[in-house]
Amino acid sequence: MIVPQFIFLLLNSGTDGSWVNQNRLLEFQVTPESGGHIGQDFRVREAVLWLKADIVRKQTTKCRVTDIYVFKVISNRLPESVTLSSKQFDSVTSDPIAVTLNQSNSGWQKIDLTQTVRTWLGETGKDKLRLFVDCSCCSHWRIHLFNEERDGLANPNRPFLVIHTDPNTAKRVRRRAIDCSVDSGNQCCKQRFYVSFKALGWDDWVIAPQGYYANYCRGDCGHHRTPDTFVTYHTHVIEEARKTQHLSGMTPCCAPLKFSSMSLIYYGPESTIIKRDLPKMVVDECGCP
Template identity: 30%
Template sequence: MLDLYHAVAGEEEEEEEAVSRPVLTGLSTQSPPPGSVVSHADTVVSLVNMVEQDRDTSSPKPYWKEFRFDLAQVPAGESVTAAEFRIYKARGVSRHSNSTLHVSIYEIAAEHANRESNLFLLDAQQLRAGTEGWLVFDVTAASSHWLVERKYNLGLRLYVETDNGLSVEPGSVGLLGRRGPRSKQPFMVTFFRASASPVRATRAAKAPRRRQPKKSNDLPHPNKLPGIFDDVHAADGRQVCRRHELYVSFQDLGWLDWVIAPQGYSAYYCEGECAFPLDSCMNATNHAILQSLVHLMKPEAVPKACCAPTKLSATSVLYYDSNNNVILKKHRNMVVKSCGCH
């Protein structure tokens, strides 16, 4: 999850230049790089609290292992974009060490007292028995189903077979369960995204040409400025609306006991004059231009336009929830990218 955080945080810096990549990572013996599912998700939840069950040894084969995760902490009002089940495969030593293994993961669709459970195939991987590392399975269909109807969350079932169809006990070929080291225990990662809501973009506006003041009174065009965030002053020496530095420290807020990363971030803020004339470098809205004109005529009745953010971007935070699950959450509208007059 920390690797995902660092990758997503890097992508946020290049958000507008991001290129779509494969949706899911498939089989991987390394921590997989985030694909478009990760970078486009609002929330990534790592579910570690689970119930694990093995086939009763008195029952006939095939061997299997079941996992059931608690989805009580999933975000409300968000939809699943993807979900992955991850289980660690140790190298191990067994009589199947030179075999090719077929590992299948199923959703338990229904359970019955006197017969086998109904299963729905979610994903399957083929690998050499000597493989070591994390195996990643696509369980999006099950996670979506459970989110809509939580009573159907009966868990996942995993089977292992050899090339000739022989059922193999998962632990005997190195698939680690709850008895393995804490850092290598199975878990599920689910990606969520809030439902999109229509957002009306702010339009850049200029006063009609015949109402523009003389050119000598205009502020410099932004292309002629030394830098987009350099100090800019109005004719009377006051600083015009622009972005200023602001660093928010999570340590100062006392949040580092539950926030994993980052330790803080640059939030910025907007401040400055929105005095007439509102030049294009002030990113003024039509309303701000008209408000400024009315303010000139009735300063006691109508205030000046205000300096405020015109563009905001997201910041991702990695933290623990109350159940000790690790959450990677993309918080929108956290960083000021540009300022203007409103």
């Protein structure tokens, strides 16, 4: 089994959640559906918050720059809705990250939250990451946080968080498949093979992952086999006919027996973000059918 190389977190939606200074907090939670769970043994290589910001008109304020600030909320005891003074706000938040919006870069913004996410996942008793987003000079921008008309699961512009994990330190599941090695010789086996989306020229529309182990099957199936190793009775009969009648053109092939799906995040029409689970993308097990 190939360990996922990223965890995809969509913004928690619905009426539940906290409001601070009339701003709705962004809440993210790791679930098995997102590609992991709290307490899972993996290393965060990079974590990026994707936030959509569209410019609606030229800047008319006196602000020199337009910065979006993202604060991590460290308090678990905030009421459902609260107004805080500057001093109170500083006591319940930490790790402010600032990103400057540029008029020539309207659209999806990437905010590096690597250290924030590492700290969050290393904390015990906190199953949600809560973020406060502030932009005091954003009157000429539309920041897609909770759009009144599309504040739901179908909203293609709501923020999302992508956590890239280190596959070398992720918890692995014991494999039953025969993997190719220096000792496998010409035996039918699964060859690990990494496909880079950048090398394919797909990095302009694929967001995550940067690539994955697609794998393939190689080796020979011409060795002697016992009846219990055949997947179907048909294959057993054909193999016996091939050997007794010396039919060299019917050589059995080493082929995939088991596949698994892979999640892909990519740009859709009109710069919408799509996350899709694609079936049969990874070869997990090879054999002689």
